[in-house]
Amino acid sequence: MGAARTLGATPARVATQDALRGTRMDLGGLLLHGLLLGSLLLTLGVLATLLLQVGTTAWPVFADRGLDVVTSNLSSIASRAGVWQGIQGSMWLMAFVVLFSFPLGIGAAIYIEEYARGTRLTRFINANIRNLAGVPSVVYGLLGLAIFVKLLGGVTGGRSLISGGMTLAVLVLPIVIITASEALRAVPGGIREAAYGVGATRWETIRSHVLPYAAPGILTGTILALARAFGETAPLLMVGVATGFLSLGGGGLVDQLQGPYTALPAIIFRWSKLPQADFREGLAAAAIVVLLVVLLAVNALAIILRNRYERRW
Amino acid sequence: MCEPRGLPTVRPVRLPGGSGAAERIEGLRGDPRRRRRERSVGSVFFAAAALSVVVSAAIVLSLAGEAASFLSKVDPSSLWSEGWFPRRSLYDLRTIVGGTIMVAGVAMVVAAPLGLFTAMYLSELASPRARRWLKPVVEVLAGIPSVVLGYVALAFINPELVQRFLGGTSPFSMLGAGVAVGILVTPLVASVAEDALHAVPQALREASSGLGAKRTTTTVRVVFPAAVSGIVAALILGLSRAIGETMIVAIASGSTGGSLLSFDIVGPGQTMTGAMTALAVGSDRVAVGGGGATVNPVDALFFVGLLLFVMTFALNVVSERLVRRMRV
Numbered sequence: 001m002g003a004a005r006t007l008g009a010t011p012a013r014v015a016t017q018d019a020l021r022g023t024r025m026d027l028g029g030l031l032l033h034g035l036l037l038g039s040l041l042l043t044l045g046v047l048a049t050l051l052l053q054v055g056t057t058a059w060p061v062f063a064d065r066g067l068d069v070v071t072s073n074l075s076s077i078a079s080r081a082g083v084w085q086g087i088q089g090s091m092w093l094m095a096f097v098v099l100f101s102f103p104l105g106i107g108a109a110i111y112i113e114e115y116a117r118g119t120r121l122t123r124f125i126n127a128n129i130r131n132l133a134g135v136p137s138v139v140y141g142l143l144g145l146a147i148f149v150k151l152l153g154g155v156t157g158g159r160s161l162i163s164g165g166m167t168l169a170v171l172v173l174p175i176v177i178i179t180a181s182e183a184l185r186a187v188p189g190g191i192r193e194a195a196y197g198v199g200a201t202r203w204e205t206i207r208s209h210v211l212p213y214a215a216p217g218i219l220t221g222t223i224l225a226l227a228r229a230f231g232e233t234a235p236l237l238m239v240g241v242a243t244g245f246l247s248l249g250g251g252g253l254v255d256q257l258q259g260p261y262t263a264l265p266a267i268i269f270r271w272s273k274l275p276q277a278d279f280r281e282g283l284a285a286a287a288i289v290v291l292l293v294v295l296l297a298v299n300a301l302a303i304i305l306r307n308r309y310e311r312r313w
Numbered sequence: 314m315c316e317p318r319g320l321p322t323v324r325p326v327r328l329p330g331g332s333g334a335a336e337r338i339e340g341l342r343g344d345p346r347r348r349r350r351e352r353s354v355g356s357v358f359f360a361a362a363a364l365s366v367v368v369s370a371a372i373v374l375s376l377a378g379e380a381a382s383f384l385s386k387v388d389p390s391s392l393w394s395e396g397w398f399p400r401r402s403l404y405d406l407r408t409i410v411g412g413t414i415m416v417a418g419v420a421m422v423v424a425a426p427l428g429l430f431t432a433m434y435l436s437e438l439a440s441p442r443a444r445r446w447l448k449p450v451v452e453v454l455a456g457i458p459s460v461v462l463g464y465v466a467l468a469f470i471n472p473e474l475v476q477r478f479l480g481g482t483s484p485f486s487m488l489g490a491g492v493a494v495g496i497l498v499t500p501l502v503a504s505v506a507e508d509a510l511h512a513v514p515q516a517l518r519e520a521s522s523g524l525g526a527k528r529t530t531t532t533v534r535v536v537f538p539a540a541v542s543g544i545v546a547a548l549i550l551g552l553s554r555a556i557g558e559t560m561i562v563a564i565a566s567g568s569t570g571g572s573l574l575s576f577d578i579v580g581p582g583q584t585m586t587g588a589m590t591a592l593a594v595g596s597d598r599v600a601v602g603g604g605g606a607t608v609n610p611v612d613a614l615f616f617v618g619l620l621l622f623v624m625t626f627a628l629n630v631v632s633e634r635l636v637r638r639m640r641v
Contacts, residue, residue: 036438043500146378273564
């Protein structure tokens with residue numbers, strides 16, 4: 001008897017556990033455990049390897065030119081080319097996203113969660129938003145091409161910064177609505193009732209009670225949506241982001257907004273398809289490193305905000 | 314009486330003596346200015362919510378309108394011809410749909426096992442502490458831009474794996490692009506499937522353990538079947554994302570000017586999204602009048618876009634249905 005044999009030497013608890021578990025080795029269980037853990041590690045490992053590859057390919061460029069790669073403009077000469085215009089363009093595009101999809105998205109979420117929760121109309125709008133979130137990003141590019149470039153070409157200036165920015169703003173809108181809705185839903189009903197109890201109207205309740213409590217969640221979600229927009233390339237290609245050479249003329253703000261533009265991921269796309277090895281290998285990888293550093297910083301910011309302000313009810 | 318702080322002062326309710334019930338209620342409603350503001354704020358939020366419906370309508374209308382004008386101009390036989398060559402007015406749908414199916418199929422062969430096993434590990438076997446660390450990591454990986462994986466496919470997967478081991482001759486390959494799409498989709502499948510597994514009631518696991526089942530038996534025989542509709546939903550969502558994935562294909566599968574229908578998986582091929590970028594970026598933009606082409610190839614963009622939209626929409630609806638059945 002296994003249990004009896006070990007009873008003297010080991011604590012009774014361990015011996016009892018052993019006896020209950022049986023002496024058969026759980027081979028199938030071990031195999032499954034190994035398989036599942038293995039695929040998790042494989043997923044993480046493959047991605048880590050690939051990112052490491054990008055890093056090592058980019059390293060000579062950074063070692064050679066330092067941050068010059070970041071601060072130079074586009075050029076046909078590999079030793080002078082840099083991504084500065086792309087960073088500038090991407091920042092402008094993000095400004096459009098912040099300006100348009102954040103207020104509109106949060107407003108829509110407030111309507112869905114606070115004003116008309118559970119009505120038939122809201123259920124329809126909700127289903128519609130979930131479907132919008134599943135539409136491939138290229139299709140948003142076509143929407144931008146039809147509406148902002150062609151239909152509103154007079155205002156936007158055609159294949160311009162405005163068109164690109166508005167397209168990304170529309171693309172991100174459903175994501176902002178969904179994350180903001182979740183944040184609002186997490187605020188307990190008691191908070192609202194407290195405000196109603198002292199005679200506040202609905203908007204007063206939302207402004208003074210619900211939004212302050214939901215703000216961290218909304219902020220985290222919108223920052224992650226911004227990160228998503230930052231890496232989007234396909235819709236920008238549809239609405240005519242410049243991928244070749246770009247000379248940003250001076251001119252006023254309106255001229256700039258209605259003029260051509262480029263974006264960091266579009267530069268990566270262009271460079272990775274160029275026949276010259278300097279661009280295709282080193283420079284494209286360097287641009288990816290810049291992109292990933294920005295995204296990592298944004299993600300880290302979102303996680304820090306979440307950890308600092310998250311509230312459990 | 315203490316005044317609620319942070320709120321506008323409420324006009325004291327005066328019940329007008331001796332008047333009718335209607336006026337009394339009027340008095341209870343408070344300041345009319347406050348009520349007006351309340352209404353206008355409400356309608357602003359309603360407008361914001363309605364905008365999402367407008368966006369959907371705009372997507373459908375713009376795609377359908379331009380696609381219809383393309384179909385009215387194009388010769389129907391060119392939609393079923395020997396290849397996808399917009400410049401020669403040949404728009405063979407089999408070529409691009411076939412390419413899409415092959416790339417998405419490879420992607421799912423990669424993403425389905427990796428994503429599901431990862432989800433099962435995270436949900437059922439990982440310690441709570443490991444789960445707290447691994448889940449955000451998987452979510453961050455889901456945020457890697459596709460253009461990055463496109464570059465990776467072209468620079469590493471194609472030359473180092475496809476060309477070296479499988480005898481690919483072209484720097485572009487559908488296999489390499491498909492593997493990269495699979496890597497991109499894996500975190501998404503894992504995340505959605507993990508939610509489905511996590512939603513299985515704890516009581517089922519306890520009942521299974523109570524009958525003496527091992528944890529692995531519980532996972533495979535109890536939790537997995539209970540979550541199966543959510544898991545299928547995760548796979549369908551992954552497939553939908555793989556079909557709509559654009560940048561990886563545009564960079565790494567060799568979707569340039571034109572392509573013949575090809576089932577050579579280690580060779581280049583055209584997909585729907587790849588054809589769209591080629592049309593938009595301009596390698597196909599100039600209409601060379603091969604056989605008196607009157608159709609601007611860019612018009613084909615919207616037709617392919619509509620096709621893509623319909624396919625992904627159908628998959629998303631099915632996935633949504635399955636998730637909802639799971640909740641009941």
